[in-house]
Amino acid sequence: MGHKAKVTLIDERGLRHDGRRFDELRPIRMQVGVLANATGSALVEYGRTKVLAAVYGPREPFQKFMTLPDRAILRVRYHMAPFSTSERKSPTPSRREVELSKVIREALEDIVLSSEYPRTVIDVFVEVLQADGGTRVAGVTAASLALADAGVPMKGLVAGVAVGKVGGVLVLDVDEVEDSMGEADMPVAGAPDLGLVTLFQLNGVLTEEEVERGFSMAWGAIERIVSMEKEVLRRKFEAVGEEV
Amino acid sequence: MGRAVHGTIVVPGERLDSKVEGKHPYTLELGGARIATVVGLLSRRDDKHVFINIKGVYVPEVGHVVIGLVESIGATSWHVDINAPYEAILPAQDFLGRPFNPAVDDLARYLRPGDYIKARVTLFDKTRNPVLSVQGEGLGRVVNGIVVDISPSKIARVVGKRRSMANMVEEKTGCTLFPTVNGRVHIECPSRELEVIAVMALKIVEAEAHTVGLTERIARFIEEERARRGV
Numbered sequence: 001m002g003h004k005a006k007v008t009l010i011d012e013r014g015l016r017h018d019g020r021r022f023d024e025l026r027p028i029r030m031q032v033g034v035l036a037n038a039t040g041s042a043l044v045e046y047g048r049t050k051v052l053a054a055v056y057g058p059r060e061p062f063q064k065f066m067t068l069p070d071r072a073i074l075r076v077r078y079h080m081a082p083f084s085t086s087e088r089k090s091p092t093p094s095r096r097e098v099e100l101s102k103v104i105r106e107a108l109e110d111i112v113l114s115s116e117y118p119r120t121v122i123d124v125f126v127e128v129l130q131a132d133g134g135t136r137v138a139g140v141t142a143a144s145l146a147l148a149d150a151g152v153p154m155k156g157l158v159a160g161v162a163v164g165k166v167g168g169v170l171v172l173d174v175d176e177v178e179d180s181m182g183e184a185d186m187p188v189a190g191a192p193d194l195g196l197v198t199l200f201q202l203n204g205v206l207t208e209e210e211v212e213r214g215f216s217m218a219w220g221a222i223e224r225i226v227s228m229e230k231e232v233l234r235r236k237f238e239a240v241g242e243e244v
Numbered sequence: 245m246g247r248a249v250h251g252t253i254v255v256p257g258e259r260l261d262s263k264v265e266g267k268h269p270y271t272l273e274l275g276g277a278r279i280a281t282v283v284g285l286l287s288r289r290d291d292k293h294v295f296i297n298i299k300g301v302y303v304p305e306v307g308h309v310v311i312g313l314v315e316s317i318g319a320t321s322w323h324v325d326i327n328a329p330y331e332a333i334l335p336a337q338d339f340l341g342r343p344f345n346p347a348v349d350d351l352a353r354y355l356r357p358g359d360y361i362k363a364r365v366t367l368f369d370k371t372r373n374p375v376l377s378v379q380g381e382g383l384g385r386v387v388n389g390i391v392v393d394i395s396p397s398k399i400a401r402v403v404g405k406r407r408s409m410a411n412m413v414e415e416k417t418g419c420t421l422f423p424t425v426n427g428r429v430h431i432e433c434p435s436r437e438l439e440v441i442a443v444m445a446l447k448i449v450e451a452e453a454h455t456v457g458l459t460e461r462i463a464r465f466i467e468e469e470r471a472r473r474g475v
Contacts, residue, residue, distance in 0.1 A: 040299075058301060058329040069371070072329075113281060116269045117301070118370050120329040148256050151299030151397065153269045153281035156257025193257035193279070226257075233283055234253045237298055237454065 007177055010167035017177055018047075025161070025173045025221055030141075030232045032149045040150025044142040046161075047175060048132035053142035055150040058120035072117040076105035078139055080128040100136050101126075107140045107160065107189045107199040113153040122152060133175040134162045140189040140199060145229055149236075158198060159225035160189030163214040170210060172217050186211070188218035192226050251287025251454075254280045254295065266295030285454045298454055302328045302396035302426045304365045304374045309383070311391055311428035312376060314359045317351045320344065324361065324376060327396065327426045332374040334363060339378055360386035362422070362430070382422075389420075389432035392443055394450045396427035401453035402446060409449065409459055416466040417442045437475040441466055 007017045015021065026047030035041035038054035045051075058072050066073065078100040082091050093101075104126060112122065124146065126139040137160030144158040164174035166182035179185050184204025190197040206214060254260065260271060260278045270282050284297040304310070304326060312324035312332055322339070324332040336344040336351055355361065362383045363376035378384045394402060402423045403410050410421045419433035419442045429446060433439035445462050452458055 060329065060331055113269050113272070117303075117329050148283060149299070151282050151297070151301055153272075154256040155272070155274060155279065155281065157255065191257065194274075230255045230258070233255045237253050237283065237285075 007181065009178060009181060010169050010171075014169075016166070016171060018175065020171075022169050022171045023217055025224070026175065028225060028228060030145060030228060032145050032232055032236050038146070038150070040146045040148065040152070042142045042145035042149060044138050044145065046132075046134050046138045046173060048130055049134050049138050049175075050128070050130040051135060051138040051142045052127045052129055053139065053146040054125045054127075055122065055143075055146040055152065056125075057122040057150075058117035058152070059123075060119070061121040067119040067121065070118050071114040072112075072120045072122050074105055074109055074112055074114060074122050074124065076101045076108070076124045076126065076143065078104055078126045078128075078136070080131060080135070084128045084131045100139070103136060103199060103201070104139050104143060107158060108143055108147070110196065110198055111144070111154050111156060111158055111191055111194075112147065113155065116153055122147075131176065133177075133179040134173060134187070136160070137162050137187050137189055137199075141225060141229065145232065148229075148233055156191040156193035156196075157226050157229045158189055158191045159222045159229060160187060160199060161218050161221040161225060162187040163218045165204065165206060165210065165214075170214050170217065172221055184210075186214050186218070188215060188222065190219070190222055192219070192223045251285045253298075253454075254284050254286050256281050256283065260286065260295060261293060264293045264295050267297070270297040270300060271295050296400075296454075297397050299395075300397040302326075304328050304330065304332070304368045304426070306365055306368055308365045308425050310363060310365060310376070310426040311386070311422075311424045311430055312361050312363055312426075313391075314355050314357050314361065316357055317355075319346055322351065322355050324363070326365075326374065326376075327393070327428060328374070330368075330370075330373045332363075332365070332376050334361065334376045334378065338376075341379065355385060360391045360428075360430070362386060362424070386430055389430055390439060390443070392429045392431060392446055394423075394427050394429060394446060396425065398450045398453040399423050399425055399427055399429075401458070402429060402449050404459065409462070412459055412463055413442060413445055413466070416463060416470075417445070435475065437473050438470075441469045441473070441475075444469065 029045040031043045040055040128135045140160035163186045164182045165184040186202045189199035283299045312326045316323045322334045326332045366377045368374035422430040
């Protein structure tokens with residue numbers, strides 16, 4: 001492997017290494033109902049990051065001891081496919097994947113009406129097909145769409161986006177290069193319809209003012225992404241006649 | 245362009261007018277506002293605004309007649325998949341209609357995994373799994389025909405207002421339809437070709453349940469398919 005070329009994270013015109021402005025999202029694409037065997041599914045792309053989410057259930061788990069008498073258990077598995085990175089990633093769940101499974105589950109738990117299905121389990125599989133930064137937040141967005149596609153009752157739709165700091169500038173929707181070479185990374189997810197933040201993390205150092213400004217950038221983007229989710233769901237059912 | 249839909253598509257989290265009628269948990273009062281919790285259709289019916297869920301999970305209720313798929317055989321009962329989050333139980337005593345002795349009676353002689361049954365939910369409250377009964381007219385093992393799976397939220401459209409859709413399909417194909425609330429339809433037809441046409445028609449109803457002019461389109465589809473296949 002050769003050495004990585006030196007990348008200018010922010011150029012003299014204030015543009016990022018891929019030509020985006022500091023507050024610009026990567027092109028986002030969404031599809032729902034992409035897997036026939038799942039109860040609900042979605043494929044979400046943030047630029048070159050591609051994440052597939054599949055929902056199964058609510059259903060009775062094989063291990064009945066793990067059920068709760070008053071609500072359904074939400075089980076989330078975040079996993080990166082071995083071919084999702086430039087170098088092969090071991091398919092064994094890593095410490096990071098176990099942590100992100102928990103983080104994504106917690107980002108969805110307050111939204112899903114799990115008390116409607118006691119003693120059951122709702123399985124959410126988040127599979128990263130191609131990783132280019134922001135996989136956890138794209139995973140939250142994909143999981144939210146897949147849950148809606150599965151018909152699991154939810155208080156609202158959730159979306160996520162990461163804000164980072166590169167070259168001293170706060171930037172929206174960081175990709176792999178900015179994530180690895182930048183000074184900070186702050187993933188945020190939430191449900192704008194409820195005014196609820198469900199995920200908030202920070203790797204690196206930001207000042208209090210930067211956190212506030214970064215959060216404000218992220219929240220504006222989350223509102224836009226949730227609008228896209230709504231549009232995709234509406235389009236699926238309005239265009240249904242074409243599928244047959 | 246897609247088909248015109250019967251109203252407005254609503255997605256989870258969207259606010260609904262407080263006068264909109266909708267079933268729990270598909271609509272919910274939250275923070276003083278009424279919201280939709282699943283993808284559904286907001287439409288007008290008899291001077292009322294109603295929210296009909298397009299997506300949803302079947303939850304059994306006592307009295308529902310369902311079509312179940314026998315999954316396994318227990319010591320004194322059969323375990324039945326009723327397309328719900330909870331596995332149902334059919335007690336052997338109920339099916340046999342007499343006292344049952346596991347030392348003498350072999351349950352596999354009566355129902356095996358893979359068999360379909362028509363049954364009524366007699367007990368269910370979410371703390372225990374549903375209990376089924378086959379005692380009643382038209383209930384019991386499904387012997388002839390086939391069973392088709394449809395999304396439970398689309399069954400109402402398969403039946404139609406005053407059974408209009410089901411009657412039309414039966415009239416045009418010569419088949420008999422037995423749709424149940426858990427998203428299964430038992431179809432018995434005079435021939436294999438007509439059975440295929442009936443299944444295709446039901447799958448179109450499922451996919452286009454919320455669109456306008458569906459009954460006429462299905463009638464036309466059946467006529468065209470019959471002409472094309474010469475049946």
